[in-house]
Amino acid sequence: MTAEATDSPASLYGVVSLVLGAVALVAAVFVGYAGVAIPLLCGSLAVTFATLGLVKRSNRGQCVIGLVTGGLAVLWLVLFLAAFGG
Template identity: 60%
Template sequence: MTTRPTDDATALYGRASLILGALALIAAMFIGYAGVAFPLLFGSLAVTFGTIGLTKRVHRVQCAIGLTIGGLAVLYPIFLLMTFSG
């Protein structure tokens, strides 16, 4: 049994990582319209919040999913830029 409250600020890292990862993946799909900045920004924030949430050990599944999706959304534009740049 833990004595730590479940409604503190660290409980939001998983949810923030998951939402920012999903937004980053959606922005990465529409990279032709939205540009490169939105997937990179949202993805890096999702990776950051996912990592912090995993170290705090609160909502680890949400943090891991957000970390994975955010990482994919960051790597996708970089892969596209390296593929199509001369």
């Protein structure tokens, strides 16, 4: 039996970024109901965790999807506010 742990908290970056990116994208589409803070916060965190996961090279597919969905949510929110906020 070894004393080393094979799992680390860094292995969850992909999962967290994927979930936060999906939440941010759904909240960005329904920004009238969800408000501005939820998609902005979740999208920013999804991009951050995806970047950390890509640097650590763990769950790269999930990190890329989290990066794309989080980035799209933030971009959608910025474009929405630029078009209709004023």
